[in-house]
Amino acid sequence: xxxxxxxxxxxxxxxxxxxxxxxxxxxxxxxxxxxxxxxxxxxxxxxxxxxxxxxxxxxxxxxxxxxxxxxxxxxxxxxxxxxxxxxxxxxxxxxxxxxxxxxxxxxxxxxxxxxxxxxxxxxxxxxxxxxxxxxxxxxxxxxxxxxxxxxxxxxxxxxxxxxxxxxxxxxxxxxxxxxxxxxxxxxxxxxxxxxxxxxxxxxxxxxxxxxxxxxxxxxxxxxxxxxxxxxxxxxxxxxxxxxxxxxxxxxxxxxxxxxxxxxxxxxxxxxxxxxxxxxxxxxxxxxxxxxxxxxxxx
Numbered sequence: 432x433x434x435x436x437x438x439x440x441x442x443x444x445x446x447x448x449x450x451x452x453x454x455x456x457x458x459x460x461x462x463x464x465x466x467x468x469x470x471x472x473x474x475x476x477x478x479x480x481x482x483x484x485x486x487x488x489x490x491x492x493x494x495x496x497x498x499x500x501x502x503x504x505x506x507x508x509x510x511x512x513x514x515x516x517x518x519x520x521x522x523x524x525x526x527x528x529x530x531x532x533x534x535x536x537x538x539x540x541x542x543x544x545x546x547x548x549x550x551x552x553x554x555x556x557x558x559x560x561x562x563x564x565x566x567x568x569x570x571x572x573x574x575x576x577x578x579x580x581x582x583x584x585x586x587x588x589x590x591x592x593x594x595x596x597x598x599x600x601x602x603x604x605x606x607x608x609x610x611x612x613x614x615x616x617x618x619x620x621x622x623x624x625x626x627x628x629x630x631x632x633x634x635x636x637x638x639x640x641x642x643x644x645x646x647x648x649x650x651x652x653x654x655x656x657x658x659x660x661x662x663x664x665x666x667x668x669x670x671x672x673x674x675x676x677x678x679x680x681x682x683x684x685x686x687x688x689x690x691x692x693x694x695x696x697x698x699x700x701x702x703x704x705x706x707x708x709x710x711x712x713x714x715x716x717x718x719x720x721x722x723x724x725x726x727x728x729x
Contacts, residue, residue, distance in 0.1 A: 464492055489721060554572060624658040641674045
């Protein structure tokens with residue numbers, strides 16, 4: 432018999448941030464735990480939340496990770512704990528707020544040999560180098576409250592010269608068409624929607640030499656045909672390489688699937704927020720609770 436409950440996130444105090452011991456005394460856990468012999472957590476995507484259903488049962492029941500959780504942790508350990516070198520991180524996409532924390536963690540801990548920036552992350556790192564990207568692009572960084580990250584990015588680039596790659600050319604939209612420009616042609620009045628051909632070639636060379644690759648965020652607005660080039664070419668380079676690759680983030684997954692290259696990637700993570708937290712070196716409450724449960728059992 433299988434009993435499927437309603438979404439527990441609606442349950443009172445489910446989302447209260449509390450340690451496992453406190454959640455173990457919650458109404459949800461005290462009522463359901465006596466009915467169970469074993470707690471299996473297969474929700475890696477929710478493992479970054481210290482919620483009652485994620486951590487509470489591990490205190491009072493024998494607990495284990497499910498198969499999806501196991502696959503996620505095994506794949507992440509290959510690119511974080513002891514990655515085969517050279518190891519590169521490709522950080523792109525429209526969200527750049529975590530880019531500094533991820534870059535700092537993987538460089539400070541000698542995990543990544545190179546960080547390749549693209550997308551809005553690439554724009555932010557170029558701005559940190561002193562480039563004026565032009566009003567529409569600088570306004571976007573300001574709107575997303577990213578300019579405050581610039582001092583930390585400058586400090587990181589000075590600490591690790593040659594380790595952080597930024598675009599050397601860009602693609603802008605002019606009257607609905609793609610136009611590539613050099614950094615010397617900045618600032619531009621047009622929105623930047625992709626990396627340029629020279630950047631693609633540079634990044635592809637680094638990808639082909641890598642043994643471990645993390646790809647988080649497309650380098651361009653791949654939904655527009657004119658600006659799919661950067662995303663397509665980098666995924667093709669990853670597919671042709673001999674590296675173990677981990678692809679994360681909703682837009683990255685949608686992009687690699689739309690290009691028909693998903694089966695050429697090493698592992699595709701659907702974890703979202705939990706993946707980002709993991710890449711920043713943070714302990715995930717759901718994983719930590721399972722580890723503590725295993726210690727109690729042994």
